[in-house]
Amino acid sequence: MDKEIQDRLDWAIQTCSERGLRRTKAMRELLKVLITFQKPQTLADLCESDGLCNQCDRATVFRLLGRLVGKGVIRKLGFQERAAYYIFSYPGEHNDYLVCTDCGKIETLSIKCPVETLEKEVMASSGFSGIYHELEFFGQCPACL
């Protein structure tokens, strides 16, 4: 195994252990898969990966993911609710959002978004077309502290 991956795996397992989780087979396998694929993965992706395929139950992986998020070793991307979010889109208008990771409340930010120039660079270098971006800030709102 790649040395960097091994180092990260060691760190992750050590951290989880220190924070009260048990060193189980499922934990080692799941972390290894997550560290190896440096891309966002769905529960289904993870369960069907070579590392976990037929090794761990989906419910186990699901609960383990929740625990790992709680210990700060992995991160769950996007809005908290598993529902799709829609917003009115007026030409030339762009908004960024501030979302509470506890209660899910969403605020619209009125800031000057510094990503516009970056957007052009990404479009040029990636070959993607029709590019737009989304920027969200997450944290605990005052009411949830």
Next chain:
Amino acid sequence: MDKEIQDRLDWAIQTCSERGLRRTKAMRELLKVLITFQKPQTLADLCESDGLCNQCDRATVFRLLGRLVGKGVIRKLGFQERAAYYIFSYPGEHNDYLVCTDCGKIETLSIKCPVETLEKEVMASSGFSGIYHELEFFGQCPACL
């Protein structure tokens, strides 16, 4: 009704009509709700709002949302798959992503993210704590053009 909201509603309905959609009651009500709440809304939020409550079937709103997204009048936020995405989180490391809106493929970007300073400002002005951010670029990948 607020003049700005009325203007936007007129623009949206006009645009939808020009692009081939029919002016239905559901369309007017849904757009009005979306324009009034300037925040991301879930299908459930929309169906339960005062404007739509018991007025339109959930399936109707769902299909209408899809049509409006197709006409560019509203936007669906986040990853395309309705599943949760997880990623390994190494201290001090941050990644941004480039996502294809057609096939859903996700690439990890290695760019200098210009949002760090903004993050501090948002933290200071909002009262939120433990703030982090996510930045995603969306577009059509070369294979989907």
Next chain:
DNA sequence: GTACCTGCAAAACCTTTGCAGCATC
């Protein structure tokens, strides 16, 4: 030995589709 974790199974949710009837153009 105790407390936590895992598997299997089932429930809970949200999204998505089929179909017949109705409204818009």
Next chain:
DNA sequence: GATGCTGCAAAGGTTTTGCAGGTAC
């Protein structure tokens, strides 16, 4: 009048939970 929309109902997927047994500490 033709085509697109709507409602009702049911299907598809993903996420969540209950419980009994197994495992890490």
